[in-house]
Amino acid sequence: MDSSKIKLAIIFMLALFGALYLGIAAATAQIEAVLWVVGGLGLTFCLVMGRRMWLMLPFTSSLGLVLPISGNFSSHLLAQTAFIGMCLVLFLMRKLPMRIKFGEMEFWCLLFLLCVTQAYMRNPVGLNIFGSSTVGGKPYALFIITVVTASLVSIQSVPPKELVWFVRLTMLGAWLNFSFGALGKVFPGIGYYMGASFATDVAQETNLSKRHAVDEGQAGRVSFVRQISTDLAAWVCCKVPPLKACFHPLWAPLIGFTLLAGAFSGFRSQFAAVALTYVVGILYRGGLRHLILSSLIVSAGLVLLGLVNLVHPLPPNVQRSLTMLPGTWEERYKDDTQQSTDWRIQMWIDALSSNRYIQNRTLGDGLGMTLEQLEKANALRDSAAVGAGGLDMHRESMMIAGDYHSGPVQTIRTVGYLGLVVLMIGLTRLAVHAHRQIMRCRDTEWYSVALFVGNVYLWYLLSWTFIIGSFSTGATMLLMGTAFIKLLENNLPLPAYGRRLREAPSIT
Secondary structure, eight states, rough: HHHHHHHHHHHHHHHHHHHHHHHHHHHHHHHHHHHHHHHHHHHHHHHGGGGGGGGGGHHHHHHHHHHTTTOOOHHHHHHHHHHHHHHHHEEEEEEEOBBBOHHHHHHHHHHHHHHHHHHHSOOOOBBBBOOOSSEEEHHHHHHHEEEEEEEETTTTTOGGGGHHHHHHHHHHHHHHHHHHHHHHHHHHHHHHHHTOTTTHHHHHOOOOOOSSSSOSOOOOGGGHHHHHHHHHHHHHHHOOOOOHHHTTTHHHHHHHHHHHHHHTOOOHHHHHHHHHHHHHHHHHHHHHHHHHHHOOOHHHHHHHHHHHHHHHHOOOOHHHHTTTTSOOHHHHHHHHHHHHHHHHHHHHHHHHHHHOSSSSSTTHHHOEEEHHHHHHHHHTTOOOOTTSSSHHHHHHHHHHHOOOOOOHHHHHHHHHHHHHHHHHHHHHHHHHHHHHHHHHHTTSSSSSHHHHHHHHHHEEEEEHHHHOOHHHHHHHHHHHHHHHHHHHHHSSSSSSSSHHHHHHHTTT
């Protein structure tokens, strides 16, 4: 009997026993029955996907759902654990297609893993539920899961046509994320139980209303438009030259939508991410000439937008996102962003100039903290008083927890200057390898896939260093970015990067 028949037999038996159990449980334990249904459907889905389970990683990453249960488990975390479990099953059955290669990027990832390991060994942590004197075991567990997931993805041997689904499923997840978020804005209760990422907006509004009256003219934040803005921008870039798309009746509205979504989010960093995505797309699709022409068009657009803002002021969150650009933005929004920048810089100075928050800046303090620090941070989070470091208590709690709104500073706290150097070199080399895969695929049917996958890795280090970032996002980008770039490198039916350019010298 072949493996497909065995799989069908297992699914049939599970369905039979599941139907019998649920028929009894539906009348006596309805919540338990629902959980069993969800678990059964998940198990069946994993069995059906088989070795293609890796495709759920880009989908759930862009889907961005956080389940409304204790622990804040995300859809991506569940997909990672399911993927690891499925790979283990296939490996034991000797059905896991692998292609193991140890190259430069694997070296940098291994070196970074050693930096995290030494930080943990010097500052071991446990879990709060076990009464440990130091807590922070969960971040390490999530890091280990990411390491294992990235390792398994990087050695996957997949059919080349399957790589196209990376783009399709990423966009499907982004549109679902946007749809759930929009629905949740209209019906907050429904959106909360769907677990869409916009739930943070609802929580912020609730907390603000408890502390003081909400200013209707205050620039807010809208999270559910963030994912679709960058993913859709990357998709446009991988399909058509962005400059030409600006004059196309079908593509131009999509570009306008991504820019509007990035601005409407209220996050300057998000608008910058959309802009950087288009810069990369313009350079690869049209070169420096297209970039210069695009800059002229953007300048004219800013002048027009400034005139519109004088006649009819733009929404507060849009103005806040655009304050980094010249324009007629209201002073209160410019002051708001300047204050935000000032207190962040002050946090960085305090963190790096004293031992109050970071004990060992050379090797790092790890991902954990003492119970005393945790309790103090929680107690200070909602306070409006001034802390010992000269910051208000809420920001003081962020300092204690290591939430500096800066990728380099938080990385120094976690793995020190040593780990920061390794991570930044790794991200730099990741950008180089992403560029090589894009150039390797030029003038082939795989060019759009390579450009979509590699776009973010080309500008991420700039954003992570100078705009906003964290240790976890930088680490995830290095590990998973390496995995997906290796997936292209190992499975695209093309000559290697250097050999392909020698065989096709006319490519520019």
